[in-house]
């Protein structure tokens with residue numbers, strides 16, 4: 155933080171003095187009076203102070219502050235994913251409303267200016283680092299023994315992390331859907347019963363475009379998916395068919411019956427899996443069963459970016475996909491660390507202070523249900539060997555290269571200067 159005193163110019167004493175008089179001091183700027191007086195030990199109020207309750211409170215407060223920062227970054231990333239300045243403002247204030255949503259439906263936004271991808275990446279990576287910290291932070295609280303916890307646990311009732319508004323907002327803004335939550339968790343709204351502002355914030359977070367929705371719309375516009383142009387999907391399908399046919403031939407050439415059958419079964423099972431992406435209705439059936447999350451178009455975009463990630467223009471998009479997986483993966487790790495800590499503190503048979511079955515409930519949340527970017531994890535199923543990746547046409551290679559004004563040096567030589575104006579922009583990943 156810039157120090158208001160030391161940043162003054164030495165000889166200008168009056169100015170320094172003025173700053174000192176009117177500028178905020180460290181504690182005032184950070185409202186430390188509020189933050190540092192917000193640790194109210196219930197054990198001290200009801201009986202003898204329990205030393206570890208202080209750590210318990212500080213840890214939760216630290217988590218909530220970091221949740222706030224994550225939500226702040228998340229809102230800004232969602233705003234960057236839509237180019238409309240109005241939406242950007244709304245999302246930043248957590249107030250992306252229905253009219254913004256409609257604008258987006260009309261195609262006014264969803265347009266991601268590629269110059270924003272670096273900023274998006276930077277902020278997603280910041281979220282990733284914060285989450286890493288949060289995963290590790292559990293270990294500090296684990297220095298408290300179950301006996302120490304027992305000494306003040308009864309005073310906490312009915313307070314529980316289940317009532318963390320920011321945690322729910324975070325989940326919703328990422329894209330956790332109500333129908334994917336485990337049963338007990340589907341009625342999480344009831345804990346905010348007496349807090350209309352919290353209910354309102356939750357409803358808004360459920361209605362706004364989540365990060366997942368915005369990412370999917372962006373992926374759908376991946377350059378190269380156009381069927382009347384490069385037609386990646388058609389080419390990729392043919393490569394997959396060729397790959398499976400070669401694998402079938404290899405299997406049939408086996409002399410040992412057992413190995414042959416094993417290999418043929420493997421080819422058939424891979425064929426069936428690939429069918430689920432080439433047949434849109436099979437894909438949609440998996441989406442409605444909650445086994446897949448992305449739209450068909452978004453899945454195509456993600457596969458294309460993954461296969462051609464070495465092309466300059468796909469480098470940052472690919473890193474964005476990795477960061478999204480990191481976020482999902484770190485939240486899962488946090489859930490896991492939290493469950494383990496809960497079992498250590500209260501065992502697996504006690505109810506939680508929030509009224510759930512405690513450990514058993516939390517254990518049930520450790521599933522793919524809560525992975526918003528589940529399809530990105532499963533992309534590896536659809537990878538094909540490098541030599542089978544459809545080669546890029548010269549035009550496509552140019553589209554995916556980064557050069558001044560968007561043209562590669564090759565193209566620049568072949569194109570008249572003025573014809574380069576806006577055409578490349580129209581190829582942007584919008």
Ligand code: HEM
Pocket residue numbers: 213214217218295303313314315316317318321339492495496499500505506507508509510511512513515516519
């Ligand atoms: C001694 C330490 C802790 C214990 C024993 C504990 C226990 C529990 C239990 C039993 C639940 C299930 C709901 C209920 O019935 O209460 C829960 C939920 C939760 N706790 Fe903790 N917790 C601890 C520390 C923390 C910390 C440090 C955080 C950080 C913010 C936290 C955040 C949460 C959240 C967000 C939930 C809701 C999870 C969900 O519904 O998916 N807990 N906790």
